[in-house]
Amino acid sequence: MSKHPLLVRDVLKRKHFESAKLIAGQHGLDRQVLWTHILEIKDFETLINGGELILTTGVGLQLERETQIAYLQNLIRNEAAGLCIEIGDYFDHVPVELIAMANAHHFPIIIFEEIVRFIDITQDLHTYIINQHQQALTQLDTLSKTFMELSLMPNGILKILQVLHQDTNAPFLFVSEDTKSFYYPMEAKKYLRVMEEHCQQLELQEPLHLLSLGKDHFVIIPVNGLGQVWGYLCMHSELPKQSDYTLLNLERATMSIAHILMRNRMLQERQQSREDEFILALIQGQPVDIQYYQSYLPIESRNLFYRVVVFNLHDEANTVPEEEWQEIQLQNAMYVRSILKKLGFFPTVSVRQHEIIILAFFIAADYMKDNRDAFDQAISQIVARKAAQFFEQLTLSCGISNVYQTIESVHLGYKEAKSAIQMQHHQLTSSIYYKDLGVYRLLLQQDQTALLQFVKDYLQEILVLDQKSSHDLFQTLAVYLTCNGAKNDTAEQLFIVRQTLYKRIERLESILGADFLQAPHRLNIEMAVKAYELLQKTAPDLLRF
Incomplete structure (x- = not known):
């Protein structure tokens, strides 16, 4: 790993290569040299990992032409960086067939026409590689601290993109469905629409995605939080592959951006106290001033419906300390709200210590107002394994009311959702929907x-x-x-x-x-x-x- 990786062209400029000649693979000079290896045998598949600059006196090449070709093919297949041959007693020339093959695969072949000390070459290159590696680690540590400091400042995401640009001289973007997109420098704006459209189609499980569009290449890394993808950090490059240093740097940047997004969302949730008061007043059947709370409701529509969804959280083993509940409540509210929004709902959420109450508004035609598929999908995602880090210590149960339109019916919907939970608790039904309780709906009212x-x-x-x-x-x-x-x-x-x-x-x-x-x-x-x-x-x- 190095910020400025050692390439074959850089090796040719080193002191011990002053008399060396490049006889093949001129188009492969940008191959990265990760290490050097002295190789004098023909069977070496398990001895190299890729990226090695191979040094040989030609002892293993004193065989028939087929064996020489197989030797070079193995080096190319195992992704060696290049081949250095000492011309002398063991090997007096490189056959034209090997030169042609090396040129076809952009594989550099370097010859020494006089005796050289391989030990001096390996010591020089290894020292350089190790020093570069140490410098890269120091730079990564410094940048990580810089990213964390910027994450605490106003407009931190843009400042992080500026630092990334200064370090790599590449354009950067951060795109997200939920928050504002950022780009730096100004020229990066021309990639914004392409990245937004592409990232909308991504369902990344892997931490890295590479995209090539003609001569434009992009590295796309998801920014994760609360088990979800909150956005994508995108880097434009003229090269299809990036160094390990660059990729590690981008990963550290995504962590700092995730901290910014987490803090912003938690601040937003803390400001939702009026929303919580609004829902509590509705479920208690108290009169409310709709105009005062209008910002928490979607615009009224003929085809606007809602269900009341209630989650009960039971900490039967008392594993969660009392002082941690507020943080857990905020995280649960953010997670639930994000899931529902992505599925097309307009959620109004109230989170208490042992209960989450949601007014899940949605738009639908009259004949589609049941909308069970979307609700089933939402509940499935909320209780899925990726949410285990928030619910794993709790027993989670859910109830869903009938469909309503008027806000005055919220208290009825709340009772229905609680009844569905009650029937599940008593093992009289397995359904989360109040509508499925059948005759128990009548009996519970008696x-x-x-x-x-x-x-x-x-x-x-x-x-x-x-x-x-x-x-x-x-x-x-x-x-x-x-x-x-x-x-x-x-x-x-x-x-x-x-x-x-x-x-x-x-x-x-x-x-x-x-x-x-x-x-x-x-x-x-x-x-x-x-x-x-x-x-x-x-x-x-x-x-x-």
Whole structure:
């Protein structure tokens, strides 16, 4: 690694190469020399890593022409930087076939027509390479500190691009969907539209992307934060490849830009206290001045809808210290807001210690207002593995309300979302949508005492018998109704033989009547079964018969 890498053309200017001659590969003088290696054998595939300047007396080239060609082909295939041959007793000339091959692959061949000390060459070049490496590390450290200092200053991103330009003399841009784009120097503006259009199509998992457009080459590195790509640092170059020093420098710059973006977003979230007050007032059904809070709402439209989305965060093991909750709340708010915006929502967010409340507004035609695919995608991304660093210590549950248009219905949507979470917690449903709760939507609105009386009116005798013995009549009834009266299916689900099932059904018929599978009797019994299951989870102390 070096800010100014050692090239073959630089090697030819060194003292020990004053009498050397370049006889092939004139177009390969910009090959980088990473090290030198004395190589006198023909089988060396595992001995070089690429970038080595090979020194030889020609001992390994004293063979037939095919072996000489294979030797050179191996050097080219293993990406050696070049070949230096001492012309003398072991090797008196370079065949024209080797010269032609080297020219075709832009592979430099250098000859010494007098005896040279390879030890002097290696010592000189290795010393130079190591010194350059140390200087590069020092420069990287200095630039990293500079980037961090600039990240604390106003307009820090532009200042970082200026420093990068001064260090490389290349144009730089920072492009982002969420924030303002920057470029430096002024000539870099001509690449802005191209980079914005290209970066919009990127879904980078790798930390580096190379783009070539004719003679223009770009290095594109994502700026990551909170498990997402917030923007891209782009460097224009006339060369298709960049040195390791340049790439490491760009990585350090992206880290500082990420710190700037993180700080700006956290400041924005801290300024959202009015938004939090607005949502809390709405979910409590309090009157609000919409004009006062209009900046937190999208422009009213005939096709504007919303759902209330609630996330419950449970820290059951108390792994998060109290003083860290505020920072976690801000990070969660930024992450959730960013996900929803990218999926086309207009989110209004309130984050409390154990709860995230979102008014997820969206535009849709009437027949598309359900919009479940987009909500499923949003929830999936929020709870995906890339969010684990924020939620891994917490138990996360989600509930989503029905679709509404008027802001006065927020308190209803909040109750619906909480009900969906409650039903998941009690394992009475696996869906996050309130609409999928079915009959529980009605039962949850009833007084528990009234529900208990309804259960007693239809199931008391069965439940009393189950308490006194192990007939399991209630479970048999629930499964029998679920299987729509199919005896084989019921027996299989209960893991009992059919004779046992027949006896239980006879007992049920003696209590409920032989027509208990017929409407409307069946409907009443099914409602009572669901009411009992709900009371078992929500008010078990009431269940006394």
